[in-house]
Amino acid sequence: MNKIGIIGASGYSGLELLRLLAPRKDIEISFVTSSTYKERKVCEIYPSLASIYPDLKFTGFDAATCNLADLVFVALPHGISMEIIGNIDLNKTKVIDLSGDFRLPADVYEKWYENDHKAKDLIDKAVYGISEFERNKIKDAVLVSNPGCYPTSVILGLTPLLKEEVIETEVIVNSLSGVSGAGRTPSAAAHYCQIENNISAYKVGGVHQHIPEIEIGLLKSSGQKVGVSFTPHLAPMARGIYSTIYVHPKKGIMAKDLHNALEKHYENEIFVTVLPLNSVPQVKSVTGTNFCHLGVALDPRSNVGTIFSCIDNLGKGAAGQAIQNMNLMLDLDEDFGLVSAGLYP
Amino acid sequence: MNKIGIIGASGYSGLELLRLLAPRKDIEISFVTSSTYKERKVCEIYPSLASIYPDLKFTGFDAATCNLADLVFVALPHGISMEIIGNIDLNKTKVIDLSGDFRLPADVYEKWYENDHKAKDLIDKAVYGISEFERNKIKDAVLVSNPGCYPTSVILGLTPLLKEEVIETEVIVNSLSGVSGAGRTPSAAAHYCQIENNISAYKVGGVHQHIPEIEIGLLKSSGQKVGVSFTPHLAPMARGIYSTIYVHPKKGIMAKDLHNALEKHYENEIFVTVLPLNSVPQVKSVTGTNFCHLGVALDPRSNVGTIFSCIDNLGKGAAGQAIQNMNLMLDLDEDFGLVSAGLYP
Amino acid sequence: MNKIGIIGASGYSGLELLRLLAPRKDIEISFVTSSTYKERKVCEIYPSLASIYPDLKFTGFDAATCNLADLVFVALPHGISMEIIGNIDLNKTKVIDLSGDFRLPADVYEKWYENDHKAKDLIDKAVYGISEFERNKIKDAVLVSNPGCYPTSVILGLTPLLKEEVIETEVIVNSLSGVSGAGRTPSAAAHYCQIENNISAYKVGGVHQHIPEIEIGLLKSSGQKVGVSFTPHLAPMARGIYSTIYVHPKKGIMAKDLHNALEKHYENEIFVTVLPLNSVPQVKSVTGTNFCHLGVALDPRSNVGTIFSCIDNLGKGAAGQAIQNMNLMLDLDEDFGLVSAGLYP
C-alpha cells in the first residue's frame, strides 16, 4: 500500500487528484493539506467527494508528517510551492510538483514569473515530466516538475514533427482553455456571467509564462530550438485545452507526412491518440481523462499546416499526468487507474 | 470473464454503459448493436471512445449471437425493446432492459405509452430494478426492468418517509432534467440555441409516462398508495436530474424526523448519500456517477417539507443502475467498477 | 429632456438601466455613481458599453448633485440604499429604489433582513411598484420601491387567480433563477465551474427574504391573505426567473377557468403575455426584455394546477420594471423604450 499525501489539496488540481485516486485500493491517502480549510471536512468544500471521502479532513502542512508518505503531490500556487518543497526530505518522500516553480531555469523563471526563486538548488534535481518523453528519468526521479496544461498540449502536438524535421521552427499557437485552468479562487474573470456565451483572449502580446516553458520543453523533447507565438483565450467550458497550432511544412512535405510523423511516434502510447488525417479532436472526447487527442490538416493553397491538440487541463494537463508520473515513480503500471473514456455526453 | 452484449448501443445509455465498463478487466464486450450504424466503428460515432475501443464495431441484432453472451443490456427505445427481448432465450442470457417496456402492468403501459404491448407474458418475469430495494429479487432475475431516471430520483427520495409513515401520501414533484435525458436524436428541442440559458417545463398537466411508474414504484417499495403531481422541466445541463419534492409531514413530525427516516434507511447504502439536515444536493456532485444525493428541509411557517433528490440521469438514472443490477445478477460485488466521484469542476 | 441619475451603477441592475436607456433621446444621463470605481470610465468595467458611452465616468455620491436630476434610480445593496435615499430631497428629485429596503413594513423588514431599518419614515411614502397593479399611485409617487425579481414573477402569476377566487390560498412556489440575480460580486457560488451543468436549491426551509414580500404583495394586489411555501434554486443561466407555482383550484374550477382569469386581467397589458392553455413559457423568450410570459396547466388526476411565470430578473424583475415605473412617474408612454423581443437564439 503506497502512502500518498496532497499538499494544497483544496484547489481544483488537488480535487482532481482525489477524484482520480478515489477508486484505487493500492493507494492510501495519508493526508491532504489546506491552509484555508484546515480541520474542515473535504466534502464540505467539495460535496462531489461526499460519498467517497465522507470523513477525510484537511490538515495543515507539517514536514515531519509529510515524510511519512511515500510520495506527495504539491498542488500549491507558484511561489509558495518552492518554499514548501524545500522543507521536504526528498530522500524519504518523492515529490510531484504541479506548480510552475521547477519547470524553468532560475533566470528564466525570475523574468517570466516576476518572482525571486527561493529553491534554486532543487531546479536541477527536478525532471520535467511529460511522461511520454521522460519515462526513464521520471522512474528514477525524487522530484518531478509536472508540466503546465498549455505546454503539454503543444509539446505533445509538435515534438514528433520537430524530431522528424518536417516543419519549420517558427510556430503560432492559438489556445483555448476552460475556466478551471484559472483556478478556484472567485474573481470577476471567472464569474459565470462573464464566461458563459463569451470568448476572450488574455495575456496577449507574448507575455504568458507558458511561452518559455513551451520553447524549453520542445528543445528538451526534440532537440530543436523553436520560436513560439502563443495566444491564450478563455472559453465557456469548465475543463479543456484546445490548441490549434499553425506550422509551415518544410519543402515537399505533404499532409500525410505530418500525419505519419505523429502516428509513428505515438503508435505505442496509450494516452496519445492520433486521429485520422483531416479528422479533428474535440474537448469532450477527453473530458475527465488523461488522454491527448491529436489531429492534422494542411491547407494546400496557403501551405499552412494545422495541428490540433486537445487535453483536459486538469487531466493530462495536471492531475492525470501527475498520476501517470506517480505510477512511474512507484514502479506501477503506467496506465493504472487512468484508463477511462471522456465524459460524453 | 463475463460476456456482455449491448443492444441499441448507439444511444446515450449505450454509450454510458461502454464508458462505465471500459476500465473493467472482468468483462468482455461481446457485441454492440446498432441498426443505424451497423458495420461502422463505434469511435467514429463517439470519438470519446477512440482511445479505449479503437476497433469495436457496431453489428446488427442477431438472436443466436445474442445468446452467446451471459448478459445483455437492451438500450432501445420503448416499443422496440419488447420485440427484441421476445427473441432472446432468457434461460441462456440474462437481460437488463433500460426502456419503459417492462416497468408497468400491461394495461397501464398501453394507456400511458399509447402503444400496444407485444410481450405481455414477460412483464411478470421482469423485476423492477431499484437496486437498493429489490436486491434479492434482482440476484435471481433473468429479466430486470431498469427504472426510469425521474422515478429513480423520486422513489429513492420518498420511500423511507413513506415506510416510516412520517408524511401524507399526496406529493408534488418538481423535476429538472439535463438534455441527454431526451436522447441523442437531433431535434429542435435539443438544439444548443434552444437549451442554453433557457428553462422550460414540458408534458405539463399530468401526462408524463413516468407518473404511473413513480406511483407503482412507491407502492412496491413502501407499501403505500401515493398520489403524485409531477412536472418535468428541461434545464441547460447535459446530464442530471434535480427533483424537488414537496411533502406534507404528518402531525407532530419535525424536520429532523424526516431526516432521520432517510438516514436510517440508507446508512448502509453505498450509492445513496443523505446530506446533513438543511444541506442541499447539487447536480455536479453526482455527474458521471451512480450516486444519489438527498437533502431535506422543512419550512415551519407553511409546514411544507422539501426533499431534494439528485442523480445523473445516465448514471443512477440509467446505465449506472443497470451495471449495479448487472453486478447483482452476475454475483459480483454490487459496487464493483462504480465507485467514482462526481466530475467537479 | 429628463435628467436621470443612477446611484450604485456598477452592479448588474445599474448596467441594465444604462443598457435600456442607451437608445433613448429623451433622457440625459446626468451621473452614475460607484464608490468602488469612482473616476473610472464605465466602459472599462463594462466593455459592452464601450461603443455607446465611451466617455461616461463613475462619480461618487453627492446629495446636491443628485437633486439636479429629475429622477434617480438607486441600485445599491439593501441596507445601504435606505441611508442614501434619506439624503435625497424627494421634493426635488423622484426616486426609484431597486433594493429591498422599502418593500416591507419596518418590523417585517428587520426580522427577515436581520438588519435595523434606518429610514422608517420613508416606508409609508414608498409605493410598491408592480406597474400593472399600482399605475395611478406610481404616477403620483416621489418614491417607488421596485419589486424583487421572484416576487414580480409570482405576484403577476397569482393575482388574477386570487382576485377571481378560483384557487385556494396555500401555494407552493418552485423558482429557478439565473446567476445574475446574485449580483456581480465574485464568489464561490457564482464561479463558472460551480454554476455550469449544475442546479442547486438555496435558502431552503422558508428563510428567503422574498417570502414576506410575496405574501404582502399578493395581499396588496388581490386583497387575499396567502400562505406561500417558496424554494429558490440557482440554474445555469446568466438571466431569467422561472417560477412553477403549484395551486389548488377551488371546487369545480377547471383548467380553462384558471386560464380565463389570467387572460381577463391581462388582455390590455402590453408587458404580460398569457400563452394558450397548456403552453408553457421559456426563459429565452423574455431574455433582455420587460415581458412576463405566463402559462397554465391542470393535472386532472391530482387536481393540482400549475402556473408558469417567466421573466428576465434584470428586466421585468429589476431594471425593466424600474424604467416602466420611471415612464409612469415622468408622465411618458408607459412602454416607451421597452418594446423589444427576447434575445433568441
Add this chain to the structure above:
Amino acid sequence: MNKIGIIGASGYSGLELLRLLAPRKDIEISFVTSSTYKERKVCEIYPSLASIYPDLKFTGFDAATCNLADLVFVALPHGISMEIIGNIDLNKTKVIDLSGDFRLPADVYEKWYENDHKAKDLIDKAVYGISEFERNKIKDAVLVSNPGCYPTSVILGLTPLLKEEVIETEVIVNSLSGVSGAGRTPSAAAHYCQIENNISAYKVGGVHQHIPEIEIGLLKSSGQKVGVSFTPHLAPMARGIYSTIYVHPKKGIMAKDLHNALEKHYENEIFVTVLPLNSVPQVKSVTGTNFCHLGVALDPRSNVGTIFSCIDNLGKGAAGQAIQNMNLMLDLDEDFGLVSAGLYP
C-alpha cells in the same frame, strides 16, 4: 412608412431581422415567408416574438406580392436564394440577400459551393455590402449581397492595416463561432450535448467557402491581394464570432502603428470600435448588437501581430449589417434602430 418583406423568415437570420425591426415605427412588415411553416403564426415557432407579433403569420413566396414591398430581405439557404431573387423585379423592389449566392464571381462560387450558379447575370448588379466600405454604392444599389459572418469580422479587422501597408499579405485567421451560425436545422453537430463544454474545428485544410469571400473582400476593400489561411471552430455559445488574426508587421512597424491604422480608419465609424492597444474584445460586449470590437497586440519576441475582431454573427455578421444596409438603401440614418449595448450579463 417603408414596406418590408422577409423571404425565408423562419431561420435565425429572419428571426433576428424581426427582432431588430420590432421597435421601429417607420417600418411595416408586409410579409414574412416560410415554405415549412406556411399559414402558421410566427410566434408558434418563435415564442420570443409572442408579445410583439402575436398575429403575424408566415406565408408562401409569391413574386407579385413581393413587389408590393419597397425592400425585401432574402434569408434563404444558398442555392435557393438565387432562384427566388431571379423572380423579383428589382426595379420595383430592392433586395438584400443574406446568402452566399452573390458574393463571389460565378466561377469561384461554383468551385467553392460545388453548385451551379443559376442567376449569373445578377452577380454584377450585386454590391458586396460591408457598409463601412461601400456606403455610396449601397445607397444606389437594387441588390446588396450581405457579407458572411466570418468575412465581416476579418475584413473589418484587416482592411485598415492593408490600406496603410503596415502588414505583409499572408495572414492566418483562427475563428470561433457560436452555434447559431450553423442555422436552426436540428443536427447531431448542433445538439446541446455536443456543443456544451466542447470546442472543435471544422472544415479544416482550407475548404471553407468563406476563404475566397475573405480574399476577394479584402481585395475590394484594400486593393491588396491577400493569402488567407482560415480555420473555423465551433464554440459553446449561441451567438458570436471571435477572430484572432495573426499578421506579420512590415519591417519597422510597431504595435502602436497597427493600432493607429485601425483608429484612423474607424474614428468616425459608429459601429466599429477600436479598443486601446493591448485590450482585447469579448463576445458578450457585442451580443445582440451591430457592433464590431477590435483589439491589437504585438509579440515583440516573435514579431507576430494579433488582431482580435469580435462581432455577433447574427448582428454585424448578418441581420444587423443587413438593416444597416437597408437604412442606407432607404435613405434613412444609417444607425437608425441599431444603437444598442451588448447583452451583458
